Amino acid sequence: MYGSHKCPTAKGKLISQSDGSRGYTVKSCYDWLRDKKLQIDWHKAVWCNMALPKHSFIAWLISNRALQLKDKLARLQISQDDLCCLCQSAFETHQHLSEDCHFCKSLLCGASTWLSSDFTQRNILHVINRKRWSSVRKKLCTAAVLACWYTIWIQRNSARLEGIVTRPELVIQQIRRMIVCRFNECKPRVVSPKDRIWFC
Known part of the structure; x- marks a missing residue:
């Protein structure tokens, strides 16, 4: 339920920020929903x-x-x-x-x-x-x-x-x-x- 309300917002935001070459993807929406953290190497x-x-x-x-x-x-x-x-x-x-x-x-x-x-x-x-x-x-x-x-x-x-x-x-x-x-x-x-x- 949470995702269904937030995903359209994420889609619009991601499409407006993209340069048009990549557009909207499920991965980008997922990363936006979970607030992707800094990658660690250890x-x-x-x-x-x-x-x-x-x-x-x-x-x-x-x-x-x-x-x-x-x-x-x-x-x-x-x-x-x-x-x-x-x-x-x-x-x-x-x-x-x-x-x-x-x-x-x-x-x-x-x-x-x-x-x-x-x-x-x-x-x-x-x-x-x-x-x-x-x-x-x-x-x-x-x-x-x-x-x-x-x-x-x-x-x-x-x-x-x-x-x-x-x-x-x-x-x-x-x-x-x-x-x-x-x-x-x-x-x-x-x-x-x-x-x-x-x-x-």
């Missing part, structure tokens, strides 16, 4: 099928700046403490927690060493997507980064609520076990010998 990486769903969910919250971090709580005057729980050396923001924190860098460096890749660059998901790697390697590297972010969030909460932080070396071993198990569950039917050598 959704395929965040919802990678090689990553665990809980890792993808935390990565989605990080990408949307939706985690309840100390900088947001300080802006809302809920808390005056806005230092990172893991390093105590900078404001706790999404940028800091996912890229700049010493604990985060330790995990990403450990994953980089294990997978023979560089995860220390900014906008790492975008960088991985642009690499000329095989699909399997891209998915495994993405899954490793998302696992690091999820583990950072867990360790951050542990540090804040219990005052306990696990050493990065032990966390890297846990992440490696998670990724190997996930790969064995979701690996494609055909994996090239080159990818097998690289991953093993």
